[in-house]
Amino acid sequence: MGGMFMGGMSSSRLKADRSFVLQGAAADSLNVVVSGLPDGFYVKAIKWGEVDVLATGLDASKAVAQPLEIVVSPNAAEVKGTVQNSKTNQPAPGATVVLVPQEKERREQSTFYKMTTADQHGSYTFQGVPPGDYKAFAWEDLEMGAYMDPDFMKPLESKGEPVLKHDSSTNTLIRRYRQRKSGG
Numbered sequence: 001m002g003g004m005f006m007g008g009m010s011s012s013r014l015k016a017d018r019s020f021v022l023q024g025a026a027a028d029s030l031n032v033v034v035s036g037l038p039d040g041f042y043v044k045a046i047k048w049g050e051v052d053v054l055a056t057g058l059d060a061s062k063a064v065a066q067p068l069e070i071v072v073s074p075n076a077a078e079v080k081g082t083v084q085n086s087k088t089n090q091p092a093p094g095a096t097v098v099l100v101p102q103e104k105e106r107r108e109q110s111t112f113y114k115m116t117t118a119d120q121h122g123s124y125t126f127q128g129v130p131p132g133d134y135k136a137f138a139w140e141d142l143e144m145g146a147y148m149d150p151d152f153m154k155p156l157e158s159k160g161e162p163v164l165k166h167d168s169s170t171n172t173l174i175r176r177y178r179q180r181k182s183g184g
Helices: 150-159
Strands: 003-006 010-013 032-034 042-048 068-073 077-085 096-101 114-117 123-129 132-139 161-165 170-177
Touching (some): 077 096, 132 150
Antiparallel strands (some): 003 032, 096 132, 132 161
């Protein structure tokens, strides 16, 4: 596994005994990002004492010194699909496809969003998807991160394709998009 990053300020690599130490992390509300997981793995929980802070973030300003435990699972889900232009029903190569988490507490965490680009046949695959409720959206052209803006997404909510993921499950779906910029 690679490093752990908190608030973009501090990073650490795992030691041989699977422990890590973060130096210089600010006493603030922090998010922990784990990178370098093998294919098929996802972060299942991040425990600060008895509390899971994966979706809520870690409030280090109120915390007492205690270990931070990161639990990973080898049972990540996979989503495969094809994007088609809604006017022509032809594959849409190069379309941006995003899985948007539907649980309120996950919507504020960028790590729960998955984004990819459709290949020359309009096909795409998401690997390492944590279990949960998602909607898949596709755009011809999209400003990076716009899908995390509630004002941008609100008029598009009904246009997403529902995707319910469980450990080790695979979903295949076809997502059609309108041929316009930043549309759903």
